[in-house]
Amino acid sequence: MLRTLMQVVRVHCPVSGDVLARLQAGEVAALHDDPVLAAIVAIIRGGDVLGAIGPYRGVFELGFGLESFVPGADAVPTTGRAGTAEVVATVVVKTYAATGAAIDTALAAIIAAHPWEVPVIEVGAVELVTSE
Numbered sequence: 001m002l003r004t005l006m007q008v009v010r011v012h013c014p015v016s017g018d019v020l021a022r023l024q025a026g027e028v029a030a031l032h033d034d035p036v037l038a039a040i041v042a043i044i045r046g047g048d049v050l051g052a053i054g055p056y057r058g059v060f061e062l063g064f065g066l067e068s069f070v071p072g073a074d075a076v077p078t079t080g081r082a083g084t085a086e087v088v089a090t091v092v093v094k095t096y097a098a099t100g101a102a103i104d105t106a107l108a109a110i111i112a113a114h115p116w117e118v119p120v121i122e123v124g125a126v127e128l129v130t131s132e
Contacts, residue, residue: 003127007097009050011110012067012090012120013037014079020089024064037091039113043106044095050106051095053128063092067120078115099125 015023015034022030032038044051045058053059067090071077080086097103103123111119 002130004130005099006053006126006128007099007101007103008122008124008126009095009097009103009107010122011040011093011114013040013093014067014088014115015091017089020064020091023062023091036113036115037093040093040110043109043113044093047106049101049103050097052098052101053096054130060093060095063094065090065092076117078117096126096128 013034013036015037019030019034019037022033031041041060044060048057051057051059066087068085068087069077069080070085071080071082073082075082077086079088097106107121107123110121114121
């Protein structure tokens with residue numbers, strides 16, 4: 001068994017309820033019907049840094065859910081209004097990069113494509129386990 005330390009990147013991406021339902025039903029075409037999600041996927045697929053695991057490129061996983069937040073008085077939310085709880089359909093795009101890989105350019109591109117005032121983008125370390 002081989003353990004490889006990698007960087008994991010999770011991008012929380014708002015989508016419409018329709019796109020979320022279509023993705024959950026396995027309709028792959030829905031990936032291209034949401035401009036933000038399509039842009040994030042294109043960034044992963046368009047380079048050799050994010051989504052690189054061994055001989056594979058463009059690797060990502062989608063997690064489906066809902067996200068809730070309450071914008072503060074000084075917030076400029078894409079959805080909702082200050083002081084009121086909001087719930088939005090969200091896809092979490094999870095991908096990987098080699099430990100030490102320069103991911104800042106790809107992260108900057110994701111931030112530029114993201115509609116949220118404060119995008120939720122997580123970067124951490126993870127061990128991937130494979131056979132030798």
